[in-house]
Amino acid sequence: MHIKTLSFRVISFILSLLLLISILGCTSQTVETPNLSEESSDGESEYNDDLSDENSSSSLEFPITITDHLNRSLTFDTPPQRIVSGYYISSSMLMALGLQDDVVGIEARPETRPLYTLASPDFLELPIIGSMRNLDLEGIISLKPELVVLSVRLHEAIDTLSSLGIPVIGINPESTELLFEALEMIGSITGTLEQAQSIQLFYEDRLNFISALDIVSSPSVYFAGNSDFLSTVSNKMYQHHMIEQAGGMNVTYAIDDTYWATISYEQLIVYNPDIIIIAPGASYTLDDLRENDNIKDLTAIQSNQVYQMPSSLEAWDSPIPSGILGTLWLASIIYDEQYPFDAFIEDVSSFYQLFYGFEINPESITR
Amino acid sequence: MTTKKDDEQKLFFKNPIKQYIILITLGVVVFIISISSGKFPITLTDILRILTGQPMDSLTRLVFLNLRLPRVLMTLLSGIGLSLAGSVYQTIFKNPLATPDLIGVASGANLGAAIAIIFFAGNTLSLTLSAFIGGFIAVMMALSLTQLSRDKSMTHFILAGIVISSLTQGVIMLLKYFADPEHQLAAMEFWAMGSFAHITQAKLFSMLPFFLIGIMFLFLLRWPIRLLSLSDEEAQSLGIPVVWVRYAIIFSATLVVASIVSLTGLIAFIGLIAPHISRMLTRKNDTHTFIISGLIGGVLLMSADTLARTLTVSELPISILTTFIGAPYLAYLMISLKPNDY
Amino acid sequence: MIELKNLTAGYKGQAIVTNISFIAYPNELTGLLGVNGAGKTTLLKTMSGLIPPIHGKCFISGKNIYHMSEKQRSQCLSFMPQRSSIIYDIPVIDVVLMGITPHLRFLETPSKKHRLLALHVLAQFNLSAFAHRSFLTLSEGQKQLVVIARNLLQNASVMLFDEPDSALDFKNRHWILNHIRELIVKSNRSGLITLHNPNDALNYCHRIIILNEGKIFHSFQPHIISVEELKETFTAIYGKITVIKHQGQWMIGRLFDESRV
Numbered sequence: 001m002h003i004k005t006l007s008f009r010v011i012s013f014i015l016s017l018l019l020l021i022s023i024l025g026c027t028s029q030t031v032e033t034p035n036l037s038e039e040s041s042d043g044e045s046e047y048n049d050d051l052s053d054e055n056s057s058s059s060l061e062f063p064i065t066i067t068d069h070l071n072r073s074l075t076f077d078t079p080p081q082r083i084v085s086g087y088y089i090s091s092s093m094l095m096a097l098g099l100q101d102d103v104v105g106i107e108a109r110p111e112t113r114p115l116y117t118l119a120s121p122d123f124l125e126l127p128i129i130g131s132m133r134n135l136d137l138e139g140i141i142s143l144k145p146e147l148v149v150l151s152v153r154l155h156e157a158i159d160t161l162s163s164l165g166i167p168v169i170g171i172n173p174e175s176t177e178l179l180f181e182a183l184e185m186i187g188s189i190t191g192t193l194e195q196a197q198s199i200q201l202f203y204e205d206r207l208n209f210i211s212a213l214d215i216v217s218s219p220s221v222y223f224a225g226n227s228d229f230l231s232t233v234s235n236k237m238y239q240h241h242m243i244e245q246a247g248g249m250n251v252t253y254a255i256d257d258t259y260w261a262t263i264s265y266e267q268l269i270v271y272n273p274d275i276i277i278i279a280p281g282a283s284y285t286l287d288d289l290r291e292n293d294n295i296k297d298l299t300a301i302q303s304n305q306v307y308q309m310p311s312s313l314e315a316w317d318s319p320i321p322s323g324i325l326g327t328l329w330l331a332s333i334i335y336d337e338q339y340p341f342d343a344f345i346e347d348v349s350s351f352y353q354l355f356y357g358f359e360i361n362p363e364s365i366t367r
Numbered sequence: 368m369t370t371k372k373d374d375e376q377k378l379f380f381k382n383p384i385k386q387y388i389i390l391i392t393l394g395v396v397v398f399i400i401s402i403s404s405g406k407f408p409i410t411l412t413d414i415l416r417i418l419t420g421q422p423m424d425s426l427t428r429l430v431f432l433n434l435r436l437p438r439v440l441m442t443l444l445s446g447i448g449l450s451l452a453g454s455v456y457q458t459i460f461k462n463p464l465a466t467p468d469l470i471g472v473a474s475g476a477n478l479g480a481a482i483a484i485i486f487f488a489g490n491t492l493s494l495t496l497s498a499f500i501g502g503f504i505a506v507m508m509a510l511s512l513t514q515l516s517r518d519k520s521m522t523h524f525i526l527a528g529i530v531i532s533s534l535t536q537g538v539i540m541l542l543k544y545f546a547d548p549e550h551q552l553a554a555m556e557f558w559a560m561g562s563f564a565h566i567t568q569a570k571l572f573s574m575l576p577f578f579l580i581g582i583m584f585l586f587l588l589r590w591p592i593r594l595l596s597l598s599d600e601e602a603q604s605l606g607i608p609v610v611w612v613r614y615a616i617i618f619s620a621t622l623v624v625a626s627i628v629s630l631t632g633l634i635a636f637i638g639l640i641a642p643h644i645s646r647m648l649t650r651k652n653d654t655h656t657f658i659i660s661g662l663i664g665g666v667l668l669m670s671a672d673t674l675a676r677t678l679t680v681s682e683l684p685i686s687i688l689t690t691f692i693g694a695p696y697l698a699y700l701m702i703s704l705k706p707n708d709y
Numbered sequence: 710m711i712e713l714k715n716l717t718a719g720y721k722g723q724a725i726v727t728n729i730s731f732i733a734y735p736n737e738l739t740g741l742l743g744v745n746g747a748g749k750t751t752l753l754k755t756m757s758g759l760i761p762p763i764h765g766k767c768f769i770s771g772k773n774i775y776h777m778s779e780k781q782r783s784q785c786l787s788f789m790p791q792r793s794s795i796i797y798d799i800p801v802i803d804v805v806l807m808g809i810t811p812h813l814r815f816l817e818t819p820s821k822k823h824r825l826l827a828l829h830v831l832a833q834f835n836l837s838a839f840a841h842r843s844f845l846t847l848s849e850g851q852k853q854l855v856v857i858a859r860n861l862l863q864n865a866s867v868m869l870f871d872e873p874d875s876a877l878d879f880k881n882r883h884w885i886l887n888h889i890r891e892l893i894v895k896s897n898r899s900g901l902i903t904l905h906n907p908n909d910a911l912n913y914c915h916r917i918i919i920l921n922e923g924k925i926f927h928s929f930q931p932h933i934i935s936v937e938e939l940k941e942t943f944t945a946i947y948g949k950i951t952v953i954k955h956q957g958q959w960m961i962g963r964l965f966d967e968s969r970v
Contacts, residue, residue: 134564134682139406141430160567164429258545461796590818594807598794600759605863606783606811650843652797 066185068169069152069178072162076189080146080167084129088113089173089320090149093183095120096199096321096355097192105129105143115314119358141166149186173319174238176203183321199355203324206347210247210331213338221248221330222273222300223317226281229289231262238319246330248275265294276300277330280311307333312364313352322351333367341367383655386648390662394443397666401439401673402431409435437571438563442672443665445563445627446637448578450664452620453638454645454657455585459595459616462524466638467624470524471531475505476621476628478535481542495577498629502621505531510617561634561686563672574626581622588616589654596652635686636693637664643700667692710735710899711756711786711867716765718748718755724763725751726923733867733916738893738900740914742907744946747920749903750791750871756901757788757869769867783811787860789870793852795844802827802840804855808862830858834888850881854888861892868893870902874909886913907943911959921946931959 065075084105085091092115094103100120108131110116116123127143130136135157140148141164148168150158161168169186173179180200187196221243225231233239234255243250251271255261276298278286286308295301309316309329316326325348332344345365352360403411407430416423417431449467456465456472467473479501480494487493512527585592591612594602599609628634645660646652671688712732719725726748733739741749754760756767758774767774769785777785787808795804805827806819813819831837834854839847844855853873860868870889874882890913893900904910910917911931919926919942927942939959940952949964 130682134562134684136406136682137434137564138430141426141434142407144426156565160434160565163567164433165426458797461794463796587816590810590813590816593803594810596795596797596799597807598790600754600788600790601794603759603779604757604783604786604788605807606780608779646797650798651800651803653799653803 064189066169066188068185069172069182070155070158070170072158072170074167074169076147076167079190082144082146084140084143084145084148086129086135086148086150086154087132089151089318090171091116091123092314092320092322093173093186094149097183097187097190097195098355098357099186099190099192102190104145105140107131113314114312115356118313118360119352119356137161147186147189175241175319176323179319179321179323195355199321202351202354206324206328207245210245210327210335210339213247213331213335215247215335218247218249219274219334220251220271221275221277221334222251222268222271224276224278224282225260226279227283228262229278229282229284229292230264230268231260234258234261238323239317242317242323242327243330246327247334248330268295269298272298273300274305275333276306277333278306278308279317280309280315282308305333307367310364310366312366313348313360321355325351329367383649383659386659387662390659390666394662394666394669397669397673398439398443401442401669402435404673404677405435406676407435433568434566437568438566438672439669441566441571441631442563442669444578445631445634446641446663446665446668447661448582448623448627448664449634449638449668450641450645450660451582451585451657452624453664454642454652454660455592455616455620456638457642458592458652459613460524461596461598463643464525464639465528466636467628468633468635468638469532470528471505471509471535472502472621472624473628473633474532474535474539476502476625477633478505478539479625480629481539485542492573495574495626495629499577499622499625501535502625502628503618505535506617506621561632561689562682562684563631563675564682566630570630574630577622577626581619581626584619585616585623588612588619589657592616593653631685633686634668634689636689636697637668640664640689640693640696641667643696710769711901712768713756714766714768716752716755716767717763718751718760718765719763720751720760722763724923726755726920729765729925731918731925731928733899733901735866735897735899736894737915738890738902738913739916739918740910741901741903741918741920742905742910743920743926745905748923749905749920752920753788753869753871753901753903757786758782759788780811783863783865785865785867787863787865787868789853789856789860789868789873791872791875793844793856798843798845800841801836801844801847801855802831804844805831805858805862808859811863811865827858827862830861831855833861834858848881849876849878850884853877853881853885857885857888857892865898867899867901870900872903872905874904874906882909889913907947907961908959911961919946 062079063075063077065073067073081102082104083094083099083102085094085103085107087107091103091106091110091113094100095115100122103123103126106123106126106128108128110123110126110128113123127139128136129140129143132151132153135150135154137157137160140161146167148161148166150168150170152158152170152172155170158168158170171178171182171185173182180196180203183196183199184193187193223233223239223243225233232252232255233250234257235250235253236256236259240250240253251273252261252263276289278284278289286306289295289306290301300306309326314320314322316323316329328339328344328347332339332341345362348365349360349362352358399411402414403409407427409427409431413423413427414431417428452472453466456467456470457463460470476498479497479499482501483493483497487497509524509527509531512530513524516523516527591607594605594607595609595613595616597605603609641664642657642660644663645656649656649659668685668689671692672685675683675685675688710732714730716729717724717727718729729752731739741752743749751760755762756774758777758779762775774782774786802824806823809819809823809826828837828840831840834857836851836854836858839851839855844852847855853876857873873889874885877885886909889900889902892898902914904914914931916928916930918928926946929938929942936952936954940950943950943952943961947961947963951962951964953960953962
């Protein structure tokens with residue numbers, strides 16, 4: 001075997017590779033994207049318009065165009081009845097809107113969410129379509145979804161899916177306002193806008209109640225994160241707003257250059273918060289805190305004002321539909337007599353009864 | 368003059384034709400298995416119909432042409448490219464441990480891409496260019512560090528690679544700390560373990576020119592590469608302007624690595640295993656050996672990715688598979704190799 | 710023929726040898742002798758263009774080698790290092806084939822014709838049977854011979870050898886030195902070899918240049934020098950020595966005191 005014939009063969013290999021690729025390029029251009037209306041055989045194509053009032057959502061007029069949080073517009077001719085949910089936030093949203101029966105694909109590890117087991121056990125049997133880090137594009141497409149809901153962080157996957165003609169919306173519910181935008185987006189195309197708006201009414205009602213309560217001065221609150229007691233939030237995070245809304249003052253309100261921040265024991269001692277709350281998914285316990293010598297002199301430790309957000313249902317420290325309950329939980333701690341914990345538990349019960357259709361176990365709500 | 372008796376089996380060099388035939392056949396078989404595996408059901412008949420332009424369900428065709436086929440092609444090209452680069456680095460650095468991961472190229476490219484994601488909104492062209500510049504600078508720094516150190520032996524070379532890798536990892540950690548978790552962090556996260564999950568037709572086309580140019584240059588430079596397996600003195604005395612040629616070779620190999628790594632993230636060990644196996648099989652280190660190492664790498668990575676896609680419900684990151692093959696292999700090498708036995 | 714004119718060489722501006730001038734003639738093996746650290750290897754490497762000179766010129770066929778490119782230099786000058794640096798298995802024929810590089814055009818690779826040339830040279834050294842064996846399986850002596858074959862393929866008029874015998878045993882040392890001397894004489898080339906053993910220099914070189922403390926101490930031809938001059942020269946370098954001529958060969962031996970235990 002000689003070098004000269006070798007060069008010929010290598011060049012021809014590279015050329016054949018180029019040829020193969022150009023064939024690829026040619027064939028793909030002649031393909032059209034599939035038509036939405038062909039896929040969905042069920043569903044009515046038109047609803048009657050009862051009221052002209054914009055806020056009345058029992059009337060739906062298709063086609064409906066929505067804009068998602070990536071500023072993409074999508075038009076739906078019929079309500080989507082096969083929905084794929086990309087992460088726990090969208091899954092919870094779909095449940096809150098009563099759409100759980102339409103979900104055909106779910107995010108990885110649904111068995112770790114107590115809410116699913118309690119309110120929507122079918123989720124545990126659904127095909128898994130991956131996680132934030134590893135989305136299974138082929139898996140999603142093979143489910144022939146009529147709507148895919150993903151976080152905006154997966155904008156590349158969103159682009160790829162939509163280039164294949166799959167209807168996908170990107171949501172970014174990082175604040176209460178954005179959460180409701182997302183709920184309305186989904187609600188308007190699935191005929192559940194009314195449900196979305198009732199959730200909003202619940203929020204407004206409870207928040208008004210909180211803001212009407214008196215307090216001499218806002219207690220300072222320190223929020224400790226999941227991985228480490230010294231890991232806390234900056235003022236850009238959802239938890240910061242949750243604290244402020246509940247009537248507290250976030251000790252780390254001045255941190256703005258990052259998202260999660262790790263502080264030192266000295267820093268914490270300087271802050272000397274009145275109340276310490278730890279995240280529902282924390283890898284350490286309240287007892288760990290009480291036994292920690294470094295912080296035994298903190299006001300919060302001395303007066304035993306340390307609490308852990310319950311995790312028996314959902315993690316209320318994220319922008320999920322039940323996020324209001326996190327605010328209320330903290331408010332109940334802060335406004336102790338004016339908003340007793342039992343009253344809070346009743347609010348939790350109503351919320352899940354109204355929007356998720358199941359009875360909670362009151363004893364699973366702890367502080 | 369007598370030769371050593373225990374090296375009798377190394378006496379004669381096999382004709383590489385047999386090895387080419389076996390590998391190409393194996394490659395075709397693995398390719399066919401790979402393009403028909405995945406979560407979206409596509410049968411071989413479907414594929415044949417798509418390729419011959421017959422009427423086909425449009426979604427299946429789209430998925431095959433936009434996702435499945437580009438992905439498998441990418442695993443093949445990545446396996447070829449990383450192995451070739453590994454062979455080249457191991458030859459010119461006269462070091463059998465000089466793999467893209469260990470000498471800092473891959474983590475340098477990683478850093479380059481991270482910078483592109485943060486400062487240039489990470490569009491694909493800026494990603495590849497940035498990855499290339501990062502990789503190139505990293506290799507140059509590792510090289511300079513070795514030259515500057517008093518002991519220019521292999522150990523120091525590996526140490527230099529580790530130093531540069533650690534530095535780049537540190538900068539990446541810094542960038543991650545300040546990155547926006549909404550958009551930038553997720554993009555940077557998937558890098559650490561390597562993945563072919565995000566390969567689309569458009570991305571494949573965008574990396575192809577750089578990849579092919581790099582490979583072409585390496586092929587054209589094959590004779591100087593052989594000569595650089597000698598000491599710098601010997602190569603220079605044989606007429607090779609060592610410094611420039613080395614830059615050109617590193618430039619080309621890094622172009623290949625960066626074009627791959629900017630899309631897939633770090634894929635561990637392929638650049639180590641394939642060249643070693645190839646040298647063992649062919650018992651030499653010439654151009655055939657390089658090409659065969661590319662073929663071995665291509666087959667390996669195609670197989671690994673097929674497994675990664677189908678073994679578990681959610682995808683396994685590819686580096687897990689390559690590490691579980693590669694690390695034990697490296698351990699075996701360390702234990703069994705005699706000093707002159709590479 | 711290679712001519713040095715006022716060559717000063719060293720590293721990083723520090724001179725190790727200063728103001729060296731001499732000529733190595735064709736058909737002759739010239740030996741560079743000196744104790745360790747005298748600067749032999751530095752001088753040799755500078756003469757082959759591997760190290761830039763601090764000062765001075767070096768001419769081959771009237772042209773200054775420092776004004777040539779690496780390729781041009783490699784066409785008129787070959788260099789054999791002390792030890793081969795090959796670490797991967799490689800067929801012997803491929804090692805020899807590397808010597809054709811100076812004659813290849815830009816990006817050209819060796820052809821069948823070049824391969825035949827390489828085989829031819831191997832045959833001259835009776836190594837044809839080893840052509841397709843791995844270089845690493847050869848004995849040290851055979852390896853050195855293969856490297857010489859590689860240098861031969863360069864077809865350079867000047868061949869430089871850096872202590873080629875240092876790793877070899879007694880028998881192989883003489884075998885290699887003999888090959889080198891024969892090669893130089895039969896092919897009209899100029900050969901320059903660095904050695905540290907004065908006996909080898911005396912027995913194989915047509916001309917000897919002795920370096921001491923960075924300068925040329927003395928230069929002579931072994932076959933015409935007198936015993937007295939020889940003794941005087943070597944005593945100055947090596948201390949107490951005795952000189953014997955036996956069967957036409959010079960031999961230098963170290964003289965010991967009665968006080969030696």
